[in-house]
């Protein structure tokens with residue numbers, strides 16, 4: 001990657017006046033309405049908002065999976081709008097990690113083989129020590145040979161996290177990473193995300209509907225109608241925070 005970094009050293013992702021319009025003619029929807037926001041390195045941000053407020057669109061545009069209609073997006077100092085698709089693919093591979101609600105593991109592969117996949121896709125020889133270290137980081141050093149069907153939901157999601165982190169990405173994007181988990185398992189995965197931020201300064205941007213999940217973040221950004229509609233900075237540990245976040249959401253939904 002030879003693009004010259006353009007943002008300040010403290011910023012992992014920056015959106016500058018980003019607009020995203022879906023559809024054409026009389027079915028046009030403005031999903032992002034000239035949003036400007038920056039995400040500092042080493043911080044954990046939760047993105048919340050009513051259904052249809054633009055959360056997934058923001059995540060997909062910021063991660064280079066979708067193109068904004070206008071505006072500028074910078075990831076790890078690289079202007080992704082200025083890149084062709086090949087370079088954007090390399091940027092995603094080398095600088096960005098993804099975790100989705102359904103971890104999307106390959107059922108026929110072991111945990112270790114799933115974690116190796118990004119290296120294989122990049123045409124690199126998997127490094128067994130790095131794969132083991134990635135699984136150890138998420139507390140699964142003793143499950144490397146298990147297939148997804150032999151793991152619990154939380155363990156599967158932790159394998160997905162290890163796979164997302166194997167390339168040591170500048171930014172981890174998580175789309176409802178605990179949406180399919182029960183409360184206890186969800187808490188384990190969120191505590192792990194928090195630990196990765198605290199111990200390793202892993203910049204993390206997570207879309208969630210869950211006020212408890214959002215309470216693990218440093219910053220909660222609220223969207224409404226494609227615009228930023230508020231921001232909270234949870235002061236952990238405080239059991240009242242999920243309630244505060246939920247109250248904010250209720251105000252946005254009414």
Ligand SMILES: Nc1ncnc2c1ncn2[C@@H]1O[C@H](COP(=O)(O)OP(=O)(O)OP(=O)(O)O)[C@@H](O)[C@H]1O
Pocket residue numbers: 022023029030031049050051052053054055056057058
């Ligand atoms: N491919 C598309 N074509 C047309 N409209 C779209 C498309 N994708 C999203 N939209 C519209 O853009 C708006 C924002 O959608 P988006 O999925 O970003 O919202 P969201 O906040 O993630 O919603 P949810 O919480 O329900 O997942 C919505 O009105 C949605 O209907």
